[in-house]
Amino acid sequence: MFVNSEEIMTAATRRVVNTVLMLSIAGSLFSTSFASVFLLHRVEPGTTASLLSALLPLPFFIANFVIAFRLVRQTDEMQKRQQLEALAFAYPVVMIGVITLFMVRKAGFHVRFDLADLFMAMTAVYAVGLFFAWRRYR
Amino acid sequence: MNNRVRDLRTARGWGQTDLARELGVSRQTVHAIETEKYDPSLPLAFKIARLFERSIEDVFEPDAEPEAS
Numbered sequence: 001m002f003v004n005s006e007e008i009m010t011a012a013t014r015r016v017v018n019t020v021l022m023l024s025i026a027g028s029l030f031s032t033s034f035a036s037v038f039l040l041h042r043v044e045p046g047t048t049a050s051l052l053s054a055l056l057p058l059p060f061f062i063a064n065f066v067i068a069f070r071l072v073r074q075t076d077e078m079q080k081r082q083q084l085e086a087l088a089f090a091y092p093v094v095m096i097g098v099i100t101l102f103m104v105r106k107a108g109f110h111v112r113f114d115l116a117d118l119f120m121a122m123t124a125v126y127a128v129g130l131f132f133a134w135r136r137y138r
Numbered sequence: 139m140n141n142r143v144r145d146l147r148t149a150r151g152w153g154q155t156d157l158a159r160e161l162g163v164s165r166q167t168v169h170a171i172e173t174e175k176y177d178p179s180l181p182l183a184f185k186i187a188r189l190f191e192r193s194i195e196d197v198f199e200p201d202a203e204p205e206a207s
Contacts, residue, residue, distance in 0.1 A: 077182060
């Protein structure tokens, strides 16, 4: 009646393996990003060494994207909806925030906000959106 | 949409995890369907009906339509 245990184990194991991979790659991504910034302060700009330092985290960014994509593809239809709702929440919230900051800056106030902050803000607001979506169907 | 998924599942002595495995979805999805917080897609609804050897109308029932004024 039920699907065989080997199939279940394979799917479950795949999910665990991908999650562990994602966490270790995220850790490597942070480490190499810090290493990259550290090296960029010490090497001469415009040299091959500075370019290599700048590109150091790139393989981990790509690996992170691939694993995240695989994880999302393994989710079922309701989990996909939750992901979509989280993104639908995160994107406009971050856009409103960024546009507001831009306007405040135009008004002559100094607000520190760069691309790295945008990445962090998107991640944080996406996590909040995911929590709301998870709670909605709980 | 109302449904009888929980009744049909418990009548067979299955847990939510068993049903989730059989349908290829997460236990949370089964729970959300049973508590009517999530309406399954048409393919999943057919899969559920087929699993319980019922017609889709036996398992799922649309909400009563509001009366026309």
